Each structure stands twice: as structure tokens, then as C-alpha cells.
Amino acid sequence: MPQDLIKKAVTQFQEVFGGDPDTKAFAPGRVEILGNHTDYNQGLVMAVAIDRFTIVVGRPITGTIATIHASQFGQTDSLDLAAPAIETGPAGDWRRYTRGVIWALRSQLPFNQGFEALILGNLPLGAGLSSSASLQVALALFLQALHHQNITNDTARMALAKRLRKAENGFVGVASGLLDFATVLFGRPGEALFLDCRTLESRRVSLSQTPPAIVVMDTATSRQLADGMYNIRRSECERILEHFRKLKSKGVSELLSLRDISIEELSANWKYLDPVGRQRARHVLLENQRVADGLAALEAGDLMTLGILMSRSHKSSMTDFQNSSDALDALVESALTAPGCLGAKLSGAGWAGCVVALVEPEQVDQFKRACAATYQEKTGLKTEVYVAFSAGCSDA
């Protein structure tokens, strides 16, 4: 439990609103181990929730006004919960995310009284560690707790993940998949989450047999998910699906996602396919296989293979999905040449943000030093390198 951060949030709440909060919730960030851009293609993902958090503390008030203060921005938002519609506000703004959560929970919670809440977090924003899903889950858990509806089982966890995803797609305007919400909600200390985004089968895999060090390194570059590149990739994948739907051999009902196309079918149609889309599709199909292989490797305690698969995933992001950047590539290269590195890849949407590496635990210190020095030599940028520990949310 992030005690210090909760304490800090309580103090800030007292300063901003006066008096004590009586309800607290928190949600972690996450690193994507394998399964890059596979989730919205109904594919496979493997991720770990990590010990960087978003905290929401607050209390109910009479009336129907909700007031939310975001400490990291020094900004406050107020809205009337009784109003018939919720305005979205500007794209990319934190308020769009918090309002989206209220929008998502409107049919589930009565919202017959207002609240005051303060949000505080220590996740770098726009860095591929899911600061936005962490914020949305923390606020959702806070609102549920305020209405005495804590989450007690995986069915409720998945239902909330789906609701929040719907809000991110329909209200925030980012066509993201389930990876972030599911990991943040299902994550627990000592475990990785495997999720099949088609069947919604989830499996928690123990990290404790031969625990690798999960090292997170920030390129010191950032981007916003709402900047359009993410949605463009999604439509590029959709274009390939459209091509296959037009082929007579398969009916539309059989082709719901790229998951329904085999790598052999993709190869057989390669020359007829849109040259950009076919590369995106190849990445997704091979990445699904890497997740399946990675799951088997993790279950067998074979971290060497898991690391190799992560590095292959990054290569595929560089060449086929083209969601890497010079800074991300330089940081992955710096990691791979540092002592004890088993594998490294970008984490999350891409284009900027963080790299995640698996490192032999006894070599972590040498790894950190060497990786940071090489990266600075290559780019002139300073990376923050830290060892992440698996974690869970307040209702884990």
C-alpha cells in the first residue's frame, strides 16, 4: 500500500478543501511485458502492475456538485452530477478522463450526492506506464467506495475494466484496448497478468519462482495518447481486416479481428494488401505468438526466453508497427548492452516514454549505471532508471 503517497494526498486535501477525507482509493501503473498493440485486435497480452500509483482521497458532500482537484496540475474541476449531460472539455486534458469516469459509472451509481476529491500520483505522464488508466481506475474505485460498492471478485473487475474502456473510447476519444484497465485492476504483488482479449480469459502468473528485476527506464520524451497516432494504427489494422472480409472464403462473422487471420493467410495475400497495413498486421499476429510463448516461458521459469521475446517484440515495433522512436531505440540498445539484461522493449503505445527491461537481479546496480551512461552518450539525454515492484490497486 502506498502509505506515504496517501498521507501526502490527505495533507493536500486538508489544505485544499479543509477537514479530513473519509474515503481513499489507489491504483498502480503498469508495464507491458509482451503484447504490443494486440489488445484492440482481440489478441494476447502480458503485463505487470507496478508500484507507482494514483491516489484519490475525498468525501461526500450535500448537494450534487462534484469538485475534483488534480494536484499534479494545480487545477480544480467542478461539475453538477444532476445535469443531464457531461461536457467533455478539451482533448488530452485530465478533466476529460475524470469526467469520462463519471460518465462511465452514471448508470451504475446513483450519484445523488456530490463529493470533493483530490488526486495525486507519482507516475510519469504520457510515458507508457498507463498514468491515464491508473487515474481512471483510482477515481472509479474511489467513487464505488463512496457508494459502498467495493470490488470483491474478478467478474466485477472485468466489468469495470470494460466500462472504463468504453468511456476512454467513447468519451475521451482514444480507441484503446483492455490491456491497461485490466492490468491495473487485476494486478497483484508477485504476479504478472496474462489476458486473452477475445475470450477475456485472464490468468495471473507468479513472478516469485525466479523473480527477474523489472527495470523501467524513461527516455525523457513524452507524448499524448490522444495525439492521433494511436487511432491511426488502429485504422491501419482495420484496413487489413477489411481486405480479408472482402475475400469470399471467409464470412464477415468469422472475421471479427486480426486474431481470425493466420500468419499463413497474411503471407498468401501479402502482395494484394495495403503495404502499410500488412506490416502492422504482421506485427500483431507474430506478437500474439510471442505472448503465448512468453507465457509458457514464464510458467517454466525460463526468463532467458522471455527476455529474448521482449527484444524481438521491440524489433517488430521498430520495423513493422513503427511505433518506436530514436530515443526508445537508443534506450533499448543501451539496455541490451548493459550487464545482466535478459531483454528490453518499449512499454505501451510507443513513440516516446518508457522502456521495460528484464534484468538478472544480482546485476541490477551495474545494469542501471551502464545503461544510463550509454544512453546519455548516445543521445545526450538523462534517463531515470528504477526497479519496479509488482503491485495492486486498493481493491486488489
Ligand code: GLA
Ligand atoms: C496503450 C493503450 C493500450 C494498448 C497499448 C499498446 O497503452 O492504452 O490499450 O493498446 O497502448 O499495447
